[in-house]
Structure formats: structure tokens, C-alpha cells
Amino acid sequence: MTSAARTPQLRRSNLALVLDQLRRRGTCSRSQLVAATGLTRSAIAGLVGELEALGLVVEAPSVSEGRPGRPSPVVRVDDRCVVALAIEIFVDEIGAAFVALDGSIVNSVRAARPRTRVAVAETVADVASLVDRLEAQIPPHQHAGHQVIGCGVSVPGLVRDVDGVVVAAPNLGWIDVSLAESLASVLGRGIPIHVGNDADLGALAESRFGAGVGSDHMIFVSGEVGVGGGLVAAGRPVVGHLGFAGEIGHLPVNPEGRRCRCGSIGCWETEVGESALLERAGLDPDGGRSAVEELLDRAATGDQRAANALTSEARWLAIGIAGLVNVFDPDTVVLGGLFARILPALREPLDAELADRRYLAARRDVAVVGAALGPQAVTVGAAELAFGPLLDDPAGVMSAAVA
């Protein structure tokens, strides 16, 4: 149910609006905020003042720009005071980072790990020591200034939205893991921990800071070992009933295809996933990123089998994208991970296939672009997840955090 609006909600909404504008536009003057929001000078003064008092934005003295009139003070999001702890859990690597409210990564650490240490307890322990290393990087005098407002965790699996439980992470062998609880006891602090699916977080980051900026309806298609994705409709992430939305890797595209690890047949990822691509090129299906590089090299030097594999990849990619476009009507499709890396090599066949398959192609002008943030997308996305409540209710969260 949409809850009733009372007077203080108004303040909350406007506070969030100003903060959002500052994040989108970067540095901007108070008078620009007046123009952008439609609020009056006095209202903006009060809102910016409150955000400054909360430590979320900083106001620099006015800078003359050669135009007549009194110059307006420049406001920008504080890039040090408030940070989020972003934790990434992959199969063969874990990472941790502090990310500022403007999306910049303050510092980060990563650690490879053997595939034998992916159990929950081991993972949690490894993450804890990684976070210790992360904190040690920060000089003590800066430490006082930082305030860790929340923690976002990326997991390659299905995450239930309401309670953050990792319902299933096939590549890690996890089932029904209350990751947030485990991490909370180890990390010690009382900061709220949010868990999200890696592809969803990548989509979130690309939507706000990457290739999806300016797009209200975006599809993010990320190829790794499997294929994941995230949807943004009307500017908001589509999470679904339980938070499982975006499992586009399991769109059925080929009823005569291979059995997927999910148990179904002919899922999209069995056709466009990394192993399918490598296998078609005659390379080791489990060769990973280096094998993909090898494939690209071979194709560039005229290897027909590699070229054919890429053409086939483009075809299957186009089939899935066309379907998603028909269902969602996005203005932008962002390709991430594996697909971003091989996109230059399959640009032409992909566009050709898309033009052929796209429903009423002539009417559509969907941009299919590569991701802009690369591997940092997940980091930034995890932080965005942690910043979520703050962006929604700046004053409420900050005053609660102090207490």
C-alpha cells in the first residue's frame, strides 16, 4: 500500500531529490538546483544547509564565471565523509572496497582464492580479514572523517529481497544462506548489510554511473560463466516479487538445445555463455578469460573456426536481446562482462542479426552498447545498494547512524 503523505515526508522527499540531483550532475551551483528542482531559493538554501549539516555535501565559496550577477555557491557531494563498504564474492576471488557517495572508489583490495575455499564459513572468514586489510590502508587521521553508513554484498546467486538470504548460489554450492547475519557477527559493527545478485548490482551501477546514464528503460546483459542481467524500468530497478528478477540467462531459446545446469533445456546461457563460445571455437570450454583472449586473437588473424564461433555467438546473442527488447521496450541494452569484451569483434554480425530479428525493426532505435564501468560495476553497484536507504531518506538515516 502506498502510505499516506504527511508534512515531514515532504521534506524527506525534497532532501532526497536535491541529493539525487547533486549525484547526477556532479558539482553544481545552488541556483542551478533552483532551476532543476523548481523549488525557491529559500527552500534550496534550507535543504542544502541541512544536507551540509548531515555531512553529505560540501559547499564551496562562489566562483566568479564572468557573468553579471552575484555568483552562486558551488555544491557537490562529499566524496569522503560518508562511505559504503562494498564486498564482492566471486567463485575464485573476493574483494572489498570503500566507495564514496559520488560513486568514486576510495580504496579497494582483492584476493584470489582456491575453489576449495568457497564454503560459507571460509568465505565469511576470508572477507573479514580482507576488510581488515582494507581498513589498514586508510591513514588513521582520515579514519576519523570516514563514516561507514552501510555494507553492500555482491553474490553470484539468487538473493531473496525481503531478508537478504542467498537462496541459491550454484557456483558456490550455497543454499539458503543467511549471509547478512553471518557477516554482521564477523564485521562487528552495527552497520546494516544488504545482499544482492552480482548482475543486478552491475545493472544498478551501469544505470546510475555507466552506460545507462540518461536511460530510463535499460536492460543489462552480463556474460560471465553464466549469463545474468538486470532490468531498469522507469528509472527503477525491477526486482520482482522475491528479488529474483533478471535471470535472463534462463530464457528458453532453443528447445533442441543442451541441458542447462538449472535443469531446464536450451536456456540462453547454454548458447551464449562462455563455455558455449569456447567450445564452438574448438577451445577448452573451461578456459576462462585467457581462452577468450586466445579466441579473439585467432579470429583477428583469420582463423575461420574462431570467426564462425563469434558469428554464432552474435546470432544467439541477438535472438535473446530481440526477445528481451520485445518484452521490455528499453531504450538501451548494456552488454557487460564477457559480452563487453567481445562486443567489438561481433558488432557487425550482431547488428545485422538484430535488424533481422527485432520486432518491427524499423520502428525501434535501441542502443546496444558495451558496459562503461568494467569490473568496477559490481563494486559500485554493491555500494549503491548500501546507499539505497540513505538516498531515500538522507536525514533519517544519518541521524539514526549517529545515534
Add this chain to the structure above:
Amino acid sequence: MTSAARTPQLRRSNLALVLDQLRRRGTCSRSQLVAATGLTRSAIAGLVGELEALGLVVEAPSVSEGRPGRPSPVVRVDDRCVVALAIEIFVDEIGAAFVALDGSIVNSVRAARPRTRVAVAETVADVASLVDRLEAQIPPHQHAGHQVIGCGVSVPGLVRDVDGVVVAAPNLGWIDVSLAESLASVLGRGIPIHVGNDADLGALAESRFGAGVGSDHMIFVSGEVGVGGGLVAAGRPVVGHLGFAGEIGHLPVNPEGRRCRCGSIGCWETEVGESALLERAGLDPDGGRSAVEELLDRAATGDQRAANALTSEARWLAIGIAGLVNVFDPDTVVLGGLFARILPALREPLDAELADRRYLAARRDVAVVGAALGPQAVTVGAAELAFGPLLDDPAGVMSAAVA
């Protein structure tokens, strides 16, 4: 950009909230509204009073219910004062109806038409005379009470959201038709005209008054000649960038399949559409609804070929539904049109296939149900489209309508 909130917006939002509550809960007392919205008695009194003054709700004297305490006046949506004109354009039929704010159909007329009269000008003329008949049905003394607040038009084709232009309606042979403009000049009145896709409108109606009530994340799958659909995420219709979202009939499910009328290959509707079903059963693919009845009869009396056709239909239906469920994570899938009619006959094989194909089936509990509104769904949906602005800003629209 989310616009800034000023004090009057607060009123608007609460007014809309109360009206929405009354529509959802039907008749309900003022004290129930207090409990539901969280607003105070005095606020509710003011809001209900304003809605009553606008002619949107009526307040009945309190009814004693045997409980202690002063009884609360009963409020309900006025089912006569404000109506929407719902116009439905199908290939071989057109319809018009007045629909009240509570979703009840005041009166309606329908007219079959030959397939030779589907051109835009002819359709507009036929609709105009149909609306005349519709108005003639209403006794003059009631006419004074009615106020037609808007007009919603259902079209079997792609409708661009921003301007209501019918970009393409293949079955009618329409391309880039400014239907709203043409209808406005013929209908005469100054009422705003909204155009929408038939499946999207069916989804809207089922979501608000039909099988999707209580569901925040719904997929509506409607089978007619083609296959259309509508999506509801977080309680709101997903329209997409241009308004084309929901073209689920053109999900690619079979790369070895038939060529679709959209130009692509192996679209879902080439496998689950009416003609595919009939063809598999050895019936006339263009036999229409009566042929489907024939098929169901044959299957019920043991005709193996008819039974096989239904099994095959269930399989392909499950394939598409599974994909959509994986991408969207709905809590409810509503089957409409053809699929609603044949659902009883393919319940078992459908559920079996779904259990087999659904990603991580054990974790999911998606309800797959038949539509509840039948052919009235589109009527009600068209009215809902027309009521949209009113539901968003009751006072603003009503005062503008009077002026």
C-alpha cells in the same frame, strides 16, 4: 526527473490515496480509512469531504454494527456520477461502453463488422455511430448526472505512449495512425482520449479488478490470433520506453520454427497461437473460436490427435512462461483469451512442464491462473486508462473538467 514536492502535492497525493483505497476495498467506513492510511480523523474528514464535493464518492449515513462506539459513516465510490467512455477496436468487431469509477460497466454496445471495413476512416465513422447508440441507451434524466471524464481506446497493435499514435496494427493494416486526433474530431466533445494496446489494457484490468488483485508483480498472457501480454511490476504497469513493452508473443523460443508475421523466426506466438494449436489438431488454422471449441470437444471424447495438440500447446506455453518467470519473478501469471478458455484442458500437462522447466522450481511458488474478467477485461482496462489522470490527481482533473 522526479519533480519537487510542494505542499499542495501532499493534498493531491492523499486525495489519490483515499480514492485508491476506496476503489480497492469497495465500500468502507471513514474509521477504516483512518486505519488504512494512517492519517488522522480530521484529515480523512477533509479528504472524504473534498472527494464528495467533487462527485467522486458518496457518503451514506452510519450503520450500526452492534459494536460499541459511535458508528462511522460509510463511504463508497460513486458508481454513476463520473464515467469513462471505453472504446474497443478489434479486427471483426468494435465495441463501446460507459464504465463507472468502480469498474462496473454502466452500459455497452457491440457491433460486428466485415473485414473489409477496417480502414481508419471507416473504423472511426463506425465507432462514432456506435457511441451515438451507446448514448441513446441512457435515459435523458440520467444523462444529466453522468459526466464523461475521459475516453480510453483499445487497439490490437503497437501504441506509442507519449502521443497515442498507433505505430502499427498488422491485423488492421494500420501504420502510424493518429487515432486519438481522428476520434476527437468525430466524437466532438473535449474529453481527453487515451489509446492503448489491447493486451496491456487487459493486463491493467486483471491487475486491478481481476485475477491479479493482490499481486504486485503480475504477468498477463493473452492468446488471441496472436499472443500479447502486459506486465505489472511493483503494482505499476510496465510500459517501456515508447510504450511497446509486453510484446511477449515475439519472444524467440524456437530458432528452427516457423517464420512469424513480424518477420522473425520461431516467435512464441508461432508455437502457441490459435492457428498453431488448430493446425496441430488437424483443424482449420483460421477456424477461430468455434474451431477451438471443436478441438476441446474432440479431446474430451478421446481424440488422440486433439489431445496431442493440447499437450504440445501446454509444452510451448510452459516454455514461454518459464522464461518470463525467470526474467520477471512475478507472483502471479494470468492467462487470458484463448489460454483462459483452454486452461482447464491443459492444466495437468502445463503444471508438469512448468515444474520441469522452472528455474530452481522448488524455490518458486508462482500462481498460474486463468483470467477472471473474460472479454470484459479490455473494456474495463480501456476505462482504467481513461481514469488514469483522475486517479492520479482527483481534484485537478475534476476542476479542469468542470471548467
Add this chain to the structure above:
DNA sequence: GATGTTTGTTGACAAGTATGACAAACCTCG
């Protein structure tokens, strides 16, 4: 240095809801 322009600041005003006191309308109990 005078003038014009843009912008921050300030205090009075308007819109909307909350609060609390009181009255009205119902029940139950004696």
C-alpha cells in the same frame, strides 16, 4: 564610481496535517 543583474537572506504568509478537547452516537450493565 554608478547602474544593472543575479543571487543569498530574512520575515510574513499559505497550505496541509497533527493534536487535543469536546460532543455525539453507539453498546453494555445494573
Add this chain to the structure above:
DNA sequence: CGAGGTTTGTCATACTTGTCAACAAACATC
């Protein structure tokens, strides 16, 4: 039948928030 308890509508007042208009400050140009 009347007293007491409970729930609810009504009313006057207070609080929050943004607007408006007047004024001052900071810039450019002439």
C-alpha cells in the same frame, strides 16, 4: 431506563514546510 464506557466526528490551535516579496550582497559593464 439511566449511568458509564467506547468509538468517532468536529473544531480550534499548533507545527511543519514551502512560497512570496523585500532587501542586501556580489558580480559585470559602462
